[in-house]
Amino acid sequence: MTNLVPLNITVNGIEYRLYIEPNITLVDLLREKLGLTGTKKSCNEGECGACTVLMEGRPVASCMVLAIDADNKKIITIEGLAEGEKLHPLQEAFIKYGGIQCGFCTPGMILSAKALLDENPDPTPYEVRRAISGNLCRCTGYQQIVDSVLKAADMIKGNQV
Amino acid sequence: MENERYQVVGKPVERTDGRVKATGKARYAADLVAPGMLYGKILRSPYAHAKILNIDTEKAKRLPGVMAVITGKDFPGIPFGTRPDTRDQLPMPITKVHHFGEGVAAVAAIDEEIAEEALDLISVEYEELPVVLTAEDALKPDAPLVNEFSKSNIAYTSDFVFGDPEAGFKEADYIREERFSSQRVAVGFIEPHACLAEVDASGRILLQGSKQSPYPTWRHMCRALDIPLSKMRLVTPFVGGAFSGKHDPFDVDFAAVKLAQITGRPVKIVLNYDEVLAAYRQRNAMDATLKMGVKRDGRITALKAECILEGGPIAGIGPFNIYFFGAWLNLPYKVPAIEYHGKLVYSNRAPCGTVRGQEIVLAQYAVDSLLAIIAEDLGIDQVEIRAINAVTSNWKTANGIVVDVSGLPECIERAAEIIGWKESRKSRPKGRGIGFSCASHPSGVRLGGHFGSSVLLKLQEDGKVIITHGGTEIGQGCNTIFCQMAAEILGIPFEDVIQGPSDSDTAILDSGMFSDRCTYWDGNATIAAANDLKRQLADIASKKLKANPDELLFKDSKIYVKDNPERAIAFIDAVRTAYYELGTPLYGRGYWAATDIDLLNWKTGRGNLAHGTDFIATAIEMEVDEETGVVRLLKGVSGDDAGQPIHPVMLEGQVNGGSAHMTGHALLEESLYDDKGRMLNYSWRDYKQPTALDTPEYIVEHIHTHDPYGPFGAKGAGEASSCSTLAAIANGIYDAVGVRIKDLPITPEKILAEIKKKKEGK
Known part of the structure; x- marks a missing residue:
């Protein structure tokens, strides 16, 4: 058996102290050990973006990150965006403006979009497309996702006023 | 205007699965x-x-x-x-x-x-x-047999003649024949x-x-x-x-x-x-030859088509694919006479099902490419030739499909207007082009006697309805629109209809999510189930209101006498009476099958096999770099006739999605095999699906019609848009740089090779 290694990780504001297999990926840690199945797994090679989470505020493909490399880091998953019943503006906008169909790319898509808006609150449509270009979606054709992100940007600006 | 008639239908209500999906709580099989x-x-x-x-x-x-x-x-x-x-x-x-x-x-x-x-x-x-890799391999006289249950490598055939093609070609002023092919693609x-x-x-x-x-x-x-x-x-x-892959x-x-x-x-x-x-499932590789005859003004007089689909080692739903390719050559244009010969062959590549739009996608690519070539040859405007041939309402196709309502002429007009077709004919930057294509798709076909849909509504004593239907929420939003429909009929708020599980122990008779049938067939079943409940409630209310049950209206959570809204009881009171006074639970049962249309005759190919043919006209503007051969899609516009939109935002998403999906098929995607039949690019690193940077800005214009058989006048959506995209892109590339690629995908290499040939004077 592999020797377990200690991991100190903060996910959605909750600190975990765990012993893990050194070869477990972040996506498997989130899904299998922490029960956070909102993070989706598909290609397992960093191509589809379904497993995107935020690590220290930056979007990463969690299938390409070893959990031990997230030691002492802060992770945000899709489960960490809403505050209780109150959804994040991105979540609201995705629901309202057609950004969601089958929903499988949605968690990763929303987190890539969040990373964009955190850095650039007023993106152009092209900047939105570039920011989500690592996240594959087969349902929407992306137009309504782009619309949703732009609407969310408006909503966030409105809230800040 | 139509929307005013409805309280819930036609409104962009919050999709029932929006919140669980946006918060990561939706459970998929792997969870x-x-x-x-x-x-x-x-x-x-x-x-x-x-x-x-x-x-x-x-x-x-x-x-x-x-x-x-x-x-x-x-x-x-x-x-x-x-x-x-x-x-x-x-x-x-x-x-x-x-x-x-x-x-x-x-x-x-x-x-x-x-x-x-x-x-x-x-x-x-x-x-x-020995490996059978292509249709050609499969049809060789000494070819090894692929499937142990079949004595031949021909898995299925479809042949038919309607009208008088020979006379049609005689009558033609111009005839052109071309060969088109399409590659293996993944479902994605x-x-x-x-x-x-x-x-x-x-x-x-x-x-x-x-x-x-x-x-x-x-x-x-x-x-x-x-x-x-x-x-x-x-x-x-x-x-x-x-997308037909499951x-x-x-x-x-x-x-x-x-x-x-x-x-x-x-x-x-x-x-x-x-x-x-x-x-797993891919789309058939296609090899098709089409011959079309037209009058001088571009009117089609006859069409002859031969198609071979290479489908992997099983027939799967391939028999439908090979029949559909031919059957849907009868639409969206008026084709008075047609001859078709189709073969589905076995091979040792991955098994095929189909992909969004079924093989209508491929048929339409071939027809609309050929029509564009002919228009070019005859000097007819691309929009004009489509308008001349577009199927209109009350049209019967040569193979017997009755089109009750066609919004296609308006779809073409609006798509041309929004993309700026006329202006673009006067001048446009070098390397810019606009491609057009139209398509039609059935709202569910009747391919077998057991094709049907069923819905069960349980009206609970708190006045809320649990809906169980045989459809499957695969992202298209069916769970939402059936709640809308049930709420509309019962006159209760959308939120009072709750989606139940998809469970074979309750409702399952449903032939499946394909052929744009879900909204139409399951929608009609939902209406039937809601009307069943309504009858039971009207019985109760009529006694309380001393009125004829037929005179009662259900609206705003009330049941009232028509023309006398004062004589009313609350919806919930009728429900409580059933449960608490009569001891009667309330179940609404609904099922629907288009039994008034023909069960398809597979031998002759004739039949009015579908109601609610939906229509689309797509225009895509693009830029082609003559140095690199790279195509950049700038803007897509679809005029789309899906009848009465049930949920306009989701409908738009269906059209957007169908079109974007096929941009990959047109330009990027191909499942590649070596000569031993081993797949070469089975990872998304090597198999490129469109990203947000590959797809254009997209505008959807709903052409609002009312289908006489559809639920609230709706037709299917979501698949027609995938049928009009391939030819729109191929035609646009021709418009941009004057080269015609007839074998998909249209890669930069193919474009460059053709440009070179053209420069060298062929």
């Missing part, structure tokens, strides 16, 4: 767990065609943590298939493998690592067989195949899988497992996209069930995406 659950893995063939001489599983079975190992021999050996005359597949192969990556054995273990390790301990002895949903199988103490199976059409899955599985239908229950979790049962489903039966424990199998790309 499910059960106590004592084991993990399954599948061992795959490295050969595309080989005899299985022996499979030794002993070592694997002895590995601690392994609970069971199975092969094809563990199943009863009963073949299944889409049609009774195409039962040509087994749960897992017994005597030989038919394609690269075919599953030959499966393992259940206490964790994934042990299951993986066990696969390495299985030894399979193969004897390689993001969620890989996955399922969880359990067996209860009585031996009854519960399968929860990522399946888009549980009814055929259920029937085929029970047949191949040799168990009665009552021994199996299917509950469908959320499905992460399907209709039938796969080795994943069979293996999970068999391993669960043997071990007595739940078994989950989740594929990795490379397995999906290598070994």
